[in-house]
Amino acid sequence: MLRALRIALVQLAVGSDKKKNIAEAVKQIHMAKQQGAQLVALPECFNSPYGTKYFNDYAEEVPGGETSLALLRAAAEAGVCVVGGTLPERCGDRLYNTCTVWDGCGKLLAQHRKMHLFDIDIPGKITFKESEALSPGDQFTTFDYEGVKIGIGICYDLRFSEMSHVLASKGCSMLIYPAAFNMTTGPKHWELLARARANDHQLYVALVSPARDTEASYVAWGHSTLVDPWGEVVGKLDENSGVLVCDIDLNKVEEVRNQIPIRSQRRTDLYDTITK
Numbered sequence: 292m293l294r295a296l297r298i299a300l301v302q303l304a305v306g307s308d309k310k311k312n313i314a315e316a317v318k319q320i321h322m323a324k325q326q327g328a329q330l331v332a333l334p335e336c337f338n339s340p341y342g343t344k345y346f347n348d349y350a351e352e353v354p355g356g357e358t359s360l361a362l363l364r365a366a367a368e369a370g371v372c373v374v375g376g377t378l379p380e381r382c383g384d385r386l387y388n389t390c391t392v393w394d395g396c397g398k399l400l401a402q403h404r405k406m407h408l409f410d411i412d413i414p415g416k417i418t419f420k421e422s423e424a425l426s427p428g429d430q431f432t433t434f435d436y437e438g439v440k441i442g443i444g445i446c447y448d449l450r451f452s453e454m455s456h457v458l459a460s461k462g463c464s465m466l467i468y469p470a471a472f473n474m475t476t477g478p479k480h481w482e483l484l485a486r487a488r489a490n491d492h493q494l495y496v497a498l499v500s501p502a503r504d505t506e507a508s509y510v511a512w513g514h515s516t517l518v519d520p521w522g523e524v525v526g527k528l529d530e531n532s533g534v535l536v537c538d539i540d541l542n543k544v545e546e547v548r549n550q551i552p553i554r555s556q557r558r559t560d561l562y563d564t565i566t567k
């Protein structure tokens with residue numbers, strides 16, 4: 292079993308030109324491979340600006356659309372696992388915010404539809420209602436890559452500790468969240484939530500954001516981050532486009548879990564935990 296994994300978190304500059312967004316993602320996948328990455332993760336909504344008014348125009352079928360095709364080819368040509376950020380997925384008359392995962396042969400390993408839609412209202416700061424355009428997913432998503440079980444959540448999913456609990460219960464050593472927090476919630480909650488989820492479940496947590504574009508209608512916080520099973524930040528980008536390349540040490544997951552054995556000390560005789 293693989294005990295170490297080199298991952299690259301790609302903080303892409305995303306604009307309104309879909310083909311350019313996809314081409315940049317493909318370029319970054321190849322560049323990450325040159326830096327030794329075995330797994331490359333892209334941000335939420337990497338082929339489209341993030342906003343309910345854009346989703347219908349940029350939506351594609353999965354796996355048939357041009358974005359899926361580009362990702363599967365890039366994964367196969369580079370021979371890396373690609374966690375393909377998210378794209379607006381069209382399925383019948385519904386749209387979803389969907390992450391696709393491709394193995395190093397270009398096979399679709401997993402598909403996660405954002406489970407918790409981002410509907411918030413902070414007067415004078417930010418109001419966003421993803422449910423105006425999107426439907427929620429209803430499946431937990433994990434996949435195995437080289438003997439490592441990895442769970443996927445998307446952005447707002449990060450706020451729900453029950454969801455990460457279920458993913459951890461399924462045996463995950465790492466959770467990857469393509470995400471795009473904003474200038475209100477990012478500074479307050481981005482790192483806090485990543486560290487909380489990592490510490491709660493003693494696993495690695497990776498958050499992958501688009502780069503900040505102050506001209507966009509939704510301004511992303513950036514700061515793609517990797518946190519280890521101790522809850523410590525291993526690496527973090529600033530707001531600009533860039534790539535964070537880090538080594539995941541899977542021995543650390545076992546080490547922390549053995550040293551602080553909270554997983555076997557839960558008082559489930561006194562409280563319920565959701566594991567369905």
Ligand SMILES: NC(=O)CC(=O)C(=O)O
Nearest residue numbers: 409446447471472473476
């Ligand atoms: N954009 C999201 O889905 C979530 C977010 O920005 C937040 O929770 O804050």
